[in-house]
Amino acid sequence: MKLFVAIALAYLAVAQANVLSFESFLPLREAQQRSPRIVNGFPATLGQFPYQAFLAGQTAGGGTLFCGGSLISDIWVLTAAHCQVGIVQFTVRVGTISTTEGTVRTSDLIILHPAYNPNNLNNDIGLIRLSEPVPLGGNIQVVALPEANLGETFLNREATVSGFGRISDAIQGISPTLNFVHLNIISNIQCMGVYGAATIIDSTVCAVGRDAANQGTCNGDSGGPLTVNENGQSVQIGVVSFVAAAGCEAGFPSGYVRTTHFRDWIREQSGV
Numbered sequence: 505m506k507l508f509v510a511i512a513l514a515y516l517a518v519a520q521a522n523v524l525s526f527e528s529f530l531p532l533r534e535a536q537q538r539s540p541r542i543v544n545g546f547p548a549t550l551g552q553f554p555y556q557a558f559l560a561g562q563t564a565g566g567g568t569l570f571c572g573g574s575l576i577s578d579i580w581v582l583t584a585a586h587c588q589v590g591i592v593q594f595t596v597r598v599g600t601i602s603t604t605e606g607t608v609r610t611s612d613l614i615i616l617h618p619a620y621n622p623n624n625l626n627n628d629i630g631l632i633r634l635s636e637p638v639p640l641g642g643n644i645q646v647v648a649l650p651e652a653n654l655g656e657t658f659l660n661r662e663a664t665v666s667g668f669g670r671i672s673d674a675i676q677g678i679s680p681t682l683n684f685v686h687l688n689i690i691s692n693i694q695c696m697g698v699y700g701a702a703t704i705i706d707s708t709v710c711a712v713g714r715d716a717a718n719q720g721t722c723n724g725d726s727g728g729p730l731t732v733n734e735n736g737q738s739v740q741i742g743v744v745s746f747v748a749a750a751g752c753e754a755g756f757p758s759g760y761v762r763t764t765h766f767r768d769w770i771r772e773q774s775g776v
Contacts, residue, residue: 542667543752544719545685548601553666555647555729555738556682557581557598558606559632561591570603570678572667572728574647574740578637580774583727584743584761585620585630594632599644601682603668607644609634615773617766624703628745629761630727631773647729648739649776652767654706658689658741663711663732665744665760669724670752678724685719687711687730687758695757698748707765709742710757722752730760 548556557573559581571587575598593611600606613633620627638644650656666684670677688711695710696703704710711730713719721728721744730742742760750756763770770776 542665542669542679542683542685542720542725543671543722544713544716545671545683548666548682548684550601551643552601553682553684553729553738554599554643554645555740556601556666557583557596558600558603558668558682559583559587559727560595560597561587562593562595563590564592565590570668570724571726572669572724572744573632574729574743575638575644576646576649576740576770577774577776578640578646579634580776581632581634582729582740582743582763582770583630583632584745585616585628586622586625586745587727588614588616588630588632589622596632596634598638599642603678603680607638609636609638611635617769625745625759626703626705627707627761627766629743629763629766629769631770633774647731648734648737649767649770650739650741650764653764656764657691658709658732659691661689661732662714663687663689663730663741664738665711665721665725665728665730665742665758667721667725667728667744669722669726669728671722686714687720688714690757695759698756699759703746703759707762708745709760709762711742711760712755712757717755718753720752720758721747 559571573581573583597606615631728744731738746759748756
């Protein structure tokens, strides 16, 4: 235990200068106050991410919040559980890189993972069933999901994340167009040194900017897909969950839910 603490504090000394406490995290659903997007990334082209979904959730109080999601079948969307809390219905857009275009469906079933913990964002995953199927083909395609494999870490793999979240900490409001950025997967031990063992568990995966430390996700990107390339196919290994409360451009890792750990649950709930 003393050795672990020493290692953790040594990492924090590098990552946070004189700050000797774990970095707090921010769920990326906070779009209704700080609507966000991919930071320091690149604009997507139509058809580049044909599985990307844009979610507008209506709350019981009449408000709206924005999140991302991924199409895993013609009628099911994968997203983050924290995007679903308090939502009575989603308007879902697919086949577009714009928040105002595309094929539109509404939700008729919202499923949060039963073990979702809002205090540390463990098991931050959920499913949305569409009111009717979307037509697959062209700019609307499903994303491939990995098989259940608790031992697969994807360590040091290059990954890609996409979303409509804010483009910087200084700019308010979600991006009207889809953006993406390339990331590198880091170890959970390294990520745990930043956020602590309560937040970073086996079913969490973390990533940092591939080309610069200030690249990553931001508010409004929640629920979106983190993918790796497998034989020319995009395979979703994570669901966007959180960033450091210090800011999306602060250089800390971004956090995701590992789909490999929830593959059986996804299949049981959706048949996918």
